[in-house]
Every structure is written in structure tokens, then in C-alpha cells.
Amino acid sequence: MWCGRVALRVALQRIAVVPLNSLSITGGLPGAVQREMSSLPRVYITRQIPPEGLKILSESGQVQFDLWDSDDVPVPRKELLQKVKGVDALVCVLTEKIDAELLDAAGPNLKVLSTMSVGFDHLSLEELKKRGIRVGYTPDVLTDSVAELTVALLLTTSRRLIEATHEAKTGGWGTWRTLWLCGYELANSTVGILGLGRIGVAIAERLKPFKVKKFIYTDVAPRPELASLIDAEYVSMDELASQSDFLTVCCALTPETKDICNKDLFSKMKNTSIFINTSRGGVVDQEDLYEALSSGQIAGAGLDVTVPEPLPTSHPLFTLNNCVILPHIASASYSTRNAMSALAANNLLLGLKGQPMIKELKL
Numbered sequence: 025m026w027c028g029r030v031a032l033r034v035a036l037q038r039i040a041v042v043p044l045n046s047l048s049i050t051g052g053l054p055g056a057v058q059r060e061m062s063s064l065p066r067v068y069i070t071r072q073i074p075p076e077g078l079k080i081l082s083e084s085g086q087v088q089f090d091l092w093d094s095d096d097v098p099v100p101r102k103e104l105l106q107k108v109k110g111v112d113a114l115v116c117v118l119t120e121k122i123d124a125e126l127l128d129a130a131g132p133n134l135k136v137l138s139t140m141s142v143g144f145d146h147l148s149l150e151e152l153k154k155r156g157i158r159v160g161y162t163p164d165v166l167t168d169s170v171a172e173l174t175v176a177l178l179l180t181t182s183r184r185l186i187e188a189t190h191e192a193k194t195g196g197w198g199t200w201r202t203l204w205l206c207g208y209e210l211a212n213s214t215v216g217i218l219g220l221g222r223i224g225v226a227i228a229e230r231l232k233p234f235k236v237k238k239f240i241y242t243d244v245a246p247r248p249e250l251a252s253l254i255d256a257e258y259v260s261m262d263e264l265a266s267q268s269d270f271l272t273v274c275c276a277l278t279p280e281t282k283d284i285c286n287k288d289l290f291s292k293m294k295n296t297s298i299f300i301n302t303s304r305g306g307v308v309d310q311e312d313l314y315e316a317l318s319s320g321q322i323a324g325a326g327l328d329v330t331v332p333e334p335l336p337t338s339h340p341l342f343t344l345n346n347c348v349i350l351p352h353i354a355s356a357s358y359s360t361r362n363a364m365s366a367l368a369a370n371n372l373l374l375g376l377k378g379q380p381m382i383k384e385l386k387l
């Protein structure tokens with residue numbers, strides 16, 4: 025359904041009184057309204073995004089849009105390839121692969137892509153750049169939510185909360201035992217951050233009050249300005265592996281970081297250490313992680329992201345008590361998802377106007 029409620033409302037006030045709620049948009053409208061609507065840029069939205077973004081687009085009067093009206097299943101690729109034909113702009117989420125095939129299907133009108141995500145590994149940046157398509161994304165607004173979830177996942181994993189509730193519920197809770205369900209605590213620990221950015225800093229800020237002794241990080245180069253906020257020391261990848269009691273992955277997935285957490289890294293970690301990943305599943309070699317967890321090379325892992333997503337329930341990682349797996353929910357709070365949707369909508373509108381977006385990827 026193509027919508028452009030405000031443009032529509034203004035036009036209707038001039039022409040006729042039509043109950044907006046009952047409109048089937050464009051179909052059956054007076055010719056003048058249809059003409060006005062059809063001159064607006066066309067936007068396709070690949071998912072039923074949270075209401076704030078839809079409201080911004082509807083009320084802008086700048087665009088008409090069509091959307092895949094479901095949040096439960098992604099738009100089938102075939103339908104997506106059809107729907108993007110001739111659009112001026114696209115709002116997508118991280119389940120849609122935006123590649124040459126899709127951009128060719130969209131055609132030369134497509135000028136703006138706005139993804140409702142901070143990650144952009146689902147976008148073929150080279151193809152977008154080649155076609156001069158501007159790209160908006162949604163960093164910053166999700167930093168708090170992701171950092172909060174990372175801390176929750178870290179504590180859930182290190183203090184074995186999933187195992188503990190399972191035992192309590194299923195009769196495994198006998199007498200109080202001295203070493204039963206013992207885990208590892210943050211007090212006096214060294215926390216390592218792989219890829220120091222806004223999210224890594226926000227995680228460290230939240231962990232500091234747990235009396236962490238030291239923060240260390242590695243990245244392609246030292247990031248002194250960010251590191252000084254959390255008093256973190258720059259170390260090599262090997263030092264990060266060998267010194268961290270908790271290693272949290274915060275880097276983007278790029279060709280350089282794909283499978284960067286592999287046998288080599290796990291073999292250098294302490295067997296009391298906890299590995300946490302809330303970035304992208306692709307940065308981890310899952311077979312190597314399974315080996316490290318099942319052999320006791322490391323103590324536990326908490327993953328919010330996997331390859332593939334969803335991870336099949338038959339996946340070996342699900343058989344391990346020391347592996348906590350979440351279904352990619354790090355930014356899933358109502359306020360954050362609405363903020364992401366609003367930012368995606370505003371990026372798109374600014375992009376279409378030829379103005380700088382609030383958050384735009386440099387291609």
C-alpha cells in the first residue's frame with residue numbers, strides 16, 4: 025500500500041472530505057490527489073518498522089511509501105526484487121542483503137538507502153558507491169541498549185544463570201553446596217574489548233562499578249581519545265587473548281574481522297575466561313568456539329549473534345551448558361528500536377532532500 029498521509033490530507037482538504045482511516049491510499053482518489061501523490065518520491069520499506077519512523081514518513085508529506093507489512097517474517101527476496109523496481113529510496117533492516125542484484129532491480133531512480141541498524145555488513149558498499157547511492161544508518165541511538173544487554177549477557181554467562189534457573193526448576197536443587205554452580209566474578213578482573221568504539225566504551229563504563237581491575241583493548245590502531253574515557257590500555261591481539269578474564273567483541277564485521285575469533289585466539293585465552301559477542305556472528309569461527317568450549321579451553325561464551333540467524337536448534341553450540349545464546353536482541357528495547365526507526369526515517373528524508381543525513385556512512 026502506498027502512503028503519503030500528510031500530502032494526502034492537505035490535498036484532500038482542498039478537494040474533498042474523505043475519511044482518511046478508510047482510505048485505500050491512491051486507489052479511487054480524485055485525479056488531482058493521485059497526481060499530487062504520484063509526484064512524490066517513492067519509498068519501499070522492507071519491514072514493518074516501529075511506529076515512530078512510520079509516523080515521521082507519513083507526516084512528512086515528502087514521500088509515498090509501500091512496506092512489507094510484517095515484523096514476523098522478512099520480505100521474500102522475489103517480492104523484494106519486484107517491490108524495489110523504480111523506487112527513489114529504500115528503508116531496510118539487517119535481514120535484507122542489499123547487493124548488485126537488488127540495486128539493479130531497483131534501477132537508476134534509487135538515490136537513498138536507509139538501514140535501521142548500526143551494522144552494515146548486509147550492504148554491498150562498493151555497489152552502492154558505484155551507483156552514487158547515499159546510505160544512512162543508526163549508530164549512537166542504540167549504544168546504551170546494546171551495552172546494557174552485553175553486561176546482562178556477560179553476567180548471565182559468567183554466573184551461570186541459565187543453568188541455575190534450569191536446576192531450580194527441574195529438581196536439581198538439592199542441598200546448598202559449596203562449589204555448585206560457581207562461576208567467575210568481575211571484581212579484580214581484566215576485561216578485554218576487541219574493537220573499541222562507542223559501544224565498547226559504554227560497556228566498560230557499565231562494568232567499572234563491578235570493580236573491574238583493568239580494561240584492555242585492541243583495534244587496528246590505538247584509539248587514545250576513546251580509551252582515555254575508560255582508562256583502557258592498548259594491547260596486541262595475543263595480549264588481549266592471554267590477559268582477558270572477560271573478552272567482549274565489539275568490532276564491526278568486515279572482510280578483515282571475519283572469523284577473527286578462532287582457534288588461534290581461543291587457544292591463547294585462559295581456561296577461566298568468558299567470551300562475549302554482541303557484534304556479528306561472522307567474526308567468530310563457530311566450530312573453533314565449540315571446540316574451545318567443549319574442551320574446557322575457555323570457561324564460557326555468551327552470544328547474541330550467530331551464523332546463521334536464526335541458529336538451527338540442532339546446532340552443537342546449543343548442546344553446551346557453558347554457552348548462552350540469545351536471538352540477536354542487543355538493541356531490543358522499545359525506546360531504542362523506536363529511536364532507530366525515527367533516525368532511519370529522518371536519514372531517508374534528509375537524503376532525498378539532498379541534505380546531510382544525521383548519520384550517514386562515508387562511502
Ligand SMILES: O=CC(=O)O
Pocket residue numbers: 118140141142143144166355
Ligand atoms: O545488530 C544490530 C544493528 O546492527 O543495529
